[in-house]
Amino acid sequence: METLLPRDLDEALAAIAADPEATVLAGGTDLMVQVNLQGLRPARVIAIRRIPELREWVGRFIGAAVTHRRLEIGPIKALAEAARTVGSPQIRSAGTIGGNLGTSSPAGDTLPFLAAADAEIVLRSRTGERVLPWDQFITGPKRNARRPDELIVGVRLPEHLPARQAFAKVGVRNAMVIAITSCCVIRDEDGTTRVALGSVGPTPIRARQAEEMISAETRPSEAARAEFARLVAAEVRPITDHRSTAEYRRHASGVIARRLLERVLP
Amino acid sequence: MTTTIRTAKTRGVGASIPRPDGIPKLKGEFAYSSDLEAEGMLWGATVRSPHARARIVSIDAAPALAMVGVRTVLTQEDVTGSGRFGLAVRDQPVFATGEVHFWGQPVAVVAAEDRETARRAAAALLVAYEPLEPLVDPAIAARTGSTFRVIDIVNGDPGARGEVVVEGEYEVAMQDQAPLGTESGLAIPDGIGGVDLHISTQWLHADHAQVFEALALAPDQVRLHNAGVGGAFGSREDISLQIHLCMLALRTGRPVKMVYDRSESFVGHVHRHPARMRYRHEADRDGNLIRIEADLLFDGGAYTSTSGAVLANACYFATGPYRVRSVAIHGVAARTNNPTAGAMRGFGAPQPCFAYEAQMDRLAAALGLDPVALRLKNALGTGDRLPTTGQPIVGSLPTRTVIESVAAMPLPEPDESTDPRRLPGGTGLTTPRPAVRRGIGFAVGIKNLAFSEGFDDFSEVRGVLTTAGLELHTAACENGQGMVTVVEQIGRSASGLDRVTVVFADTSEIGSAGSTSASRQTQMTGGAALRAATAVRDEALRRVGGDRLDDSGVWRGDRLVASLEELLASGPIAHLERFRHPLTSPPNATGQGDIHAGFVVAAHRAVVDVDAELGVVRVVRIDTAQDVGRALNPLAVVGQIEGGIMQGVGLAVMEEIVLDQGVMKNASFTDYLLPTFLDAPEVEAILIEEPDHWGPFGAKGVGEPPTISSTAAVVAAMRNATGRELNRVPVRPQDIALGSHQPPATSHQPDRRPEGS
């Protein structure tokens, strides 16, 4: 196995252009699980964790190599709350937002925030840059639109990001657990509300009907909040597996969406 | 407070001295069996069945053997001896042959120059299977006679009827012991046809017999040595890689090492029996238990392992630590194509405890009695007879005291904190404080100590006096529970010497110490150590006419009459002790007899905060009082209590091997969830010291009771908070959020019997 340690983004892009089969390694917290459990044996590894451009976090741009630990202590509330739920301190110090996107697991904990915030994913190759809305980047469970010769450079958040935002994740254990369902709610001063959920569909899901309904409520009554929960539960597309049942995931999605709404209401 | 300084005794029994392996383990310096190495060592890897049941059509080793660095591939055809193993019954082939009976059953092993090559070679082996329909429902197995053991216990007046009746059905899922150290060992051939196996196990001699029998070697051609154990909890009582390692070493003539990875560990050892239980309790209007009927269906999986004894325990303790006038228990250990079940902390006692304690709560509700008062009213004690077997209880059994002690402990203050780490859902931020309801649950559990049913249960210790102090040689396995520490403490108190050390002996040097299980080593190997150390001291005193021994030598009054050197100049002093506990008998046809050597009880009170709408929980606190006989090392006892409670909490709220057609869906720590520190309750323990009749200094084993009733207490608290039925563990979020409510508490239908069996 050969490991390349490019010093900057150009070197990294040259390396991946030269060998699009190469495996990109950031914090390794997903990749090493594949090595240990699925017998993945990459021939060539491009390690990108130390590339300065990817570690940048400037305003609304978050570099791909920014760790969950940095997100956790960063200024974006719901993203910090989401990052806090990722694994253990060791995992948060190694794992990155770019890796979370690279894996595109339905249970990726930063993804509901990115979906609710209408984030864009910045991809770059030797031949140029592509900027994809999150729902064009994530195409299915553990599938995304990255071309083999591209690197995820980072995510770009919209300039206007409401301060009222909150995240929650339901699991069977009170820390270090894969989400049974997770949810992010962002609400603007004018009532415009966006709600995204993870682990209850092949990709993060925006509950558009629920959004529309609750955005029209300037001061949602208890009945309106219950209706919001009902709509969210109706819009998610959960499955039954060894972690939980579709029925419970649906129920819990509605409950936490309602509670998050209540958390962000003035 | 006055402190009496008795230099020779301060490190003896009663002292909370720390364990020698504690700090090295924390620092990563302790040598586990997975750290063993030998010059020229090969690595072994196992080929396992991907089917729960299948016919093996063919095995083609050629692709594996063709790989560079692969030294050998072995299958059942290469086994020389009986080719079978099993702790109680030798019913499992070393490798599956003909038909595979459970998912992950070994089919072949390979040895290669390095671990990676061995792994790839195992994957390259071509095995053709014809999948067959697996039998995975233990109820069908029981109906069709596919069983390991069936037990019927009848005691008391079968016509006795109570006016107040509660019935219930309960289920316990499959729990894993999940020791942090996976299965591992190193086999070194001796060049003359024999082999030395360094192994992390619970019982060297039982492994030893299974290895030499399976391979048709002479007993002295196989020597088993204790290697550093990373936890066991029952999972290492059965053979995993022992025979494979010895075969590979003998075939290749080279040392061979194997270490299971985490996923393989899940399939490589036995698990706690899943159980389905149906109960009927009848009481009179004053709350006296009149009759208990129970049907216990345990899924033993593919091979016998210890299913017979586990089921027996479940049946004997099916009624709990209570007096009952009339008992009818029917128990079945079913044989299926699910993973094999065997020993796990509590050994058949936790499953019925979950059921009978739920029944006691429901009975209390039906009677309008306080649950604690109902338990006190029926508490079993010394002088009573065990209601199932009819055995008189001659040792201590402070059931009343453990219940009263826990009930008297202060309850925690209501929690107003909004720190997510103190809320259900934890850092997931799911739960605002107002969504939380607090519940309190109480449970009591009982179990036997050491081996039962007439098993010839003994432990050997050889005491050897040297000029450096007293050595206590034993084949007992230190599984991390503190055996070494407590046996040394016993040796000190018995001999008067401070310099006392446990020396691990291999199977060629000493007889069996029995298993490190059944809460037995403190009593058994400790019992042997007490006698061996006493005999050595007596001989030392006799030889020079002294009245006291310490590290300087033998004293008469305040005069040193002989140093250790002088004493031993006239010949060595050693004593081999084989210690047995009071004899037990097998059960008669109705399950009656003096079947157990002793009993132990503990009570737990759980405080649990529940977010009922979402179904997430936080176990806030567990208060416990445990019958310990005598706390030989209080620090070690509390360590066992805290750890055992965590395993009980784990079963209550998250630990479960999920099976689909016999296939494990979560054989990794990603999805087999163990409690983290955020899930760990505060634990407060009271040690009840009423000396037992045969353990050293009155001590009882302490390892299992914390696990038995803590699960039941946690679930009782969850029912108390939510009003949900919660008749299955682990309780899943959906059981709370979407589950059914408790059935009406009262029923007065003394004539209705449970249908069938």
Ligand SMILES: Cc1cc2nc3c(=O)[nH]c(=O)nc-3n(C[C@H](O)[C@H](O)[C@H](O)COP(=O)(O)OP(=O)(O)OC[C@H]3O[C@@H](n4cnc5c(N)ncnc54)[C@H](O)[C@@H]3O)c2cc1C
């Ligand atoms: C014990 C444990 C607990 C975990 N808990 C959680 C959890 O609670 N929530 C959660 O969401 N995740 C969890 N994870 C998964 C993992 O930590 C996260 O997905 C993390 O964000 C991955 O980041 P990484 O930098 O380690 O990715 P890596 O493992 O380095 O990479 C992941 C994938 O993305 C690709 N990749 C990475 N960076 C780039 C890039 N810049 N451009 C192109 N491709 C790239 C890699 O090639 C690889 O395919 C856990 C993992 C472990 C081991």
